[in-house]
Amino acid sequence: MVGQLAADSIERRSGVSLWRQIADKILHAIAIGDFAENAALPPEVALAERYGVNRHTVRSAIAALVQEGVLRAEQGRGTFVLSRKRLSYPIGARTRFSAGLQGQASERHIVLLASSVEPASQRVAEGLGLARGTNVIRLETRGEADGRPVSRAAGWFEARRFAGIDAAMAQTGSITASLARFGIDDYLRQSTMLSARHADAADLADLDLQPGAIVLVTVAVNVTPDGQPIQFSESRFPAERVELKLSAL
């Protein structure tokens, strides 16, 4: 069976180019499983007709997705899907990166990109229940599954209580393991705020995205089982590679 592509129209003079809109549609179709891995896309002329655009416009969209590593074009044969559908990242009471992606990716880990000590901003202080300006440690991390970046996060911890968590993080590649060194053997997700926006320049670089991509943004507070805030975090997930599965929390 040939994959389905939504026939609904695309918007002209919207500030988003037609090729970008078409690329998004193809990504979406792949993400929801309309095209299996290695499946052939409809030929360029068919796509052009379906969307009511010129063949060259479709070619621009395909070129972007080839560049992005999603498609592979072969002269004379066709254009084929490389990447599989989106990962499903569970968010619940016990949100854990590696455990959550178990079964969906054979290799998963968190890379520590940078760390620093800084005075808590308004929202970080509020989230952690600290006075504004209290020193906090910020960990900048990237989550990877089978070598693909699937999340980019900043996490804040009270500096006094968690001195050295940056080194622990670099060593273990796991938040859970790092917190264990500070006597925290369990922690719960207290709250999660969720929004979405276009990826900014930093997101594009860190997550290996193409301009115009969308990121899901979660802002969360983790607490000990008795309700003491230990971590405030903001995570970005590329919407084209990840969807969030909200489970019991």
Added chain:
Amino acid sequence: MVGQLAADSIERRSGVSLWRQIADKILHAIAIGDFAENAALPPEVALAERYGVNRHTVRSAIAALVQEGVLRAEQGRGTFVLSRKRLSYPIGARTRFSAGLQGQASERHIVLLASSVEPASQRVAEGLGLARGTNVIRLETRGEADGRPVSRAAGWFEARRFAGIDAAMAQTGSITASLARFGIDDYLRQSTMLSARHADAADLADLDLQPGAIVLVTVAVNVTPDGQPIQFSESRFPAERVELKLSAL
């Protein structure tokens, strides 16, 4: 205090025009509360300098937001913020439209846009635990808060069990009240999948959005307290007006 606007750079030849990217940034800044209601935006020349673009490009962005009802420009005085920050829509075990927005909007209701009976598609059948092709009632609805569209949803119910729910919905303007007529006095959110994408033509029209806008998409199943699926739904929320608050479920 002058509001903060992220200084991070914007992407050229990304398929998303510069004016659209700048408009998104301003929207984001307003949404996270960097500009209060009626606050003045920095002057056009300052914005142009901050983003490294021409003043006319900034003007295009502002023009789009004025058109959208977010900003108001006054010659000789400045450009001012009209709309408030995003609504926070709670998603949890008992996700209810009206109750969830209580305190954030004085008036909230659901409008029934259309309804139909159709054979269940693959995913609807799976969600409701029915055989594919079983007749289901589809309700197309729009959620409004203080007159602004904040959600657009399609809900599916087994046609046999819920015959007449469309009329009930049109009459009551509430899913909860409509289900009560069928003897369901309580229901729970069983699962929620969350993703994000660009708004399509239908979203733009139904939610009164400008092209290029982003929508958050939830796909959920509601069940009776004893676990019987009663409703499968797909909802779209405009990311510029709504963020999702994930609470205990």
Added chain:
DNA sequence: TATAGTTGTCTATATCAATAGACAAATTTA
């Protein structure tokens, strides 16, 4: 009432995005 600061309008130019058509190059199929 000047003056400075701000948005609004106009002209001009360069680049990107999209359309149009033709044909080459590679692959598959009859």
Added chain:
DNA sequence: TAAATTTGTCTATTGATATAGACAACTATA
């Protein structure tokens, strides 16, 4: 092998996007 199908490349044209500069119109303030 020949024909059909598909992606790749080229030229040309049009409209949208972005830059640049100048000045008008309006507002607030010294």
